Amino acid sequence: MKITQANFVISAVKPEQYPEDALPEIALAGRSNVGKSSLINRMIMRKNLARTSSQPGKTQQLNYYRVNDMVYFVDFPGYGYAKVSKKQREQFGQMIETYLRTREPLKLQLLVIDSRHEPTGDDVLMYGWLKHYGIPTCIVCTKADKIPRSKWDKHVKAIKQKLEADPADPVVLFSSETGMGRDQLWDVIMNAISHERESQETSL
Known part of the structure; x- marks a missing residue:
């Protein structure tokens, strides 16, 4: 995928703040510091458009990034960060549930998991929610460069087993450092968008 244009659009908290141009949306969910912002930056080939932070819990809204006037990446707040108050966690949960239940342009959810570790209880809950x-879901296993190549299959298998993953859901091993998995993930995204278009045309 050649990126000709990418920009941050808005941080939204409630539906009336969502963009209204009906472009397909690809949302990203994952625990704090799993590498969602780094994944976005690698996907759009920009170093710092999505701001990365060593401080977990920094993203507190739905951050919209518009790419090639074709698609939005929607970055969710990270979950599972202990220093976020219980009230904030509840607000995040309500905000994300409202989005997932009502957002028609959502075409694919990326569930971002650290490939080095088994999914957390929060990851399992999020997958069950999806x-x-x-909601069409792709499991993205980040930080693949941090584990030996000989153990990739073992780690992916463990993640799928813990999530009790649907065999139909694609799984992409990804590295924001090396770019591994970028082309494969763009293929998954474009397939999700084109499949939706085909379904709409068939129903007309």
């Missing part, structure tokens, strides 16, 4: 709402 399946409950019938």
